[in-house]
Amino acid sequence: MKVIAFERSQQGTGASRRLRNSGKTPGIVYGASSEPQLIELDHNALWHALKKEVFHSSILDLEVAGKSQPVLLRDVQYHPFRQIVLHVDFQRVDPNKKLHTKVPLHFMNQESNPAVKLSSAVISHVLNEIEIECLPGALPEFLEVDLAKIEAGQTMHAKDIVLPAGVALTAHVESENPVIASATIPAGAVADEAAGTPAAAGEGEATPAA
Numbered sequence: 001m002k003v004i005a006f007e008r009s010q011q012g013t014g015a016s017r018r019l020r021n022s023g024k025t026p027g028i029v030y031g032a033s034s035e036p037q038l039i040e041l042d043h044n045a046l047w048h049a050l051k052k053e054v055f056h057s058s059i060l061d062l063e064v065a066g067k068s069q070p071v072l073l074r075d076v077q078y079h080p081f082r083q084i085v086l087h088v089d090f091q092r093v094d095p096n097k098k099l100h101t102k103v104p105l106h107f108m109n110q111e112s113n114p115a116v117k118l119s120s121a122v123i124s125h126v127l128n129e130i131e132i133e134c135l136p137g138a139l140p141e142f143l144e145v146d147l148a149k150i151e152a153g154q155t156m157h158a159k160d161i162v163l164p165a166g167v168a169l170t171a172h173v174e175s176e177n178p179v180i181a182s183a184t185i186p187a188g189a190v191a192d193e194a195a196g197t198p199a200a201a202g203e204g205e206a207t208p209a210a
Contacts, residue, residue, distance in 0.1 A: 001054055002061045003071075004045075005029075008038040016087070025085045029062065029071060032092035039064055039090075046085055050076060057103045057129075058141055059093055070136065072101060093136045100170055102129045103140055105161075105180060109148035115183050121152040127180045130158055131170045138166035145180060155182040 008019070008026060016026045025043045030036040049055045055073060062071045075089035093099065105128055115121035130143065143161055150156055157177045158169055168174075 001049075001052075001058060002063065003041070003049065005039040005041045005062060005064045007065050008040040011038060020084065020086070025088060027088040027090065029064070029069070029090045029092060032094050034092060037064065041088065043085060046088065047083070050085065053104055054141055057101070057139075059136055059139060060090070062090055070095070072099065095136050098133050098135055099139060100131065100133050101139070102131050104129050104142040105145050106142045107145050107147055107181065109146055113147055113150060113183075115150065115152045119152050119185060121183045121185055123147055123150065123181055123183045125181055127158075127178060130161065130180070131173050132163070132167050133170050134167040138164065140164050140167060147181060150181065150183045152183050152185050155179045 005027065010019075011026075019026050019040055020043070023043050024040045025046050027039045027041055028036055029039055059070050059072060061068050063069075070093040071090040072093055073088065074091045075087075077086040077088075078084065079086055105125070107123075107125055110116065110123050113121070113123065116123060132140075132143075134140075143163070145156065145161055147156070157179055158173050159177050161169075161180070163169070
């Protein structure tokens with residue numbers, strides 16, 4: 001995904017305010033053993049790009065002054081109540097160094113899960129993203145989580161995710177192995193089932209003679 005930015009010379013609160021008033025958003029590019037570079041981006045284009053999942057989880061082609069460089073979006077600051085992006089941070093990517101970054105989880109086959117269809121189970125997504133490490137060339141846009149076989153009362157953990165070649169969970173995620181999804185039977189469904197059991201057992205019983 002290509003991102004166009006422009007060099008920025010002025011910094012400080014006043015300069016950033018003037019920049020935002022002109023429809024621009026201040027930002028910075030850092031990392032890869034190079035000096036940080038101040039940039040500015042068109043606010044409306046940036047706002048629409050930020051709505052796309054791929055913008056947050058993929059390596060971006062950032063062009064500044066006619067020169068392109070691979071970067072990752074690392075931080076976004078929003079106005080607390082107005083639809084304004086206050087500042088963005090990008091990190092340069094070294095193709096030979098592993099990245100530590102978060103990628104989205106896409107949950108698959110939930111509707112066809114037998115526990116959902118037959119037992120009224122509810123599957124909750126506990127995490128919507130997970131932290132991984134890999135070389136830039138192996139970075140996936142997202143990871144798929146297959147919910148086809150999770151049963152009521154069960155949970156899925158980070159280590160249950162099928163990872164692409166060259167991709168690994170970061171060390172702390174590997175050790176903690178957090179829950180990413182769980183399947184439960186709602187209390188109402190349990191109560192209905194329990195209430196129906198005695199009635200079913202009593203059906204067909206003879207009426208005592210008078």
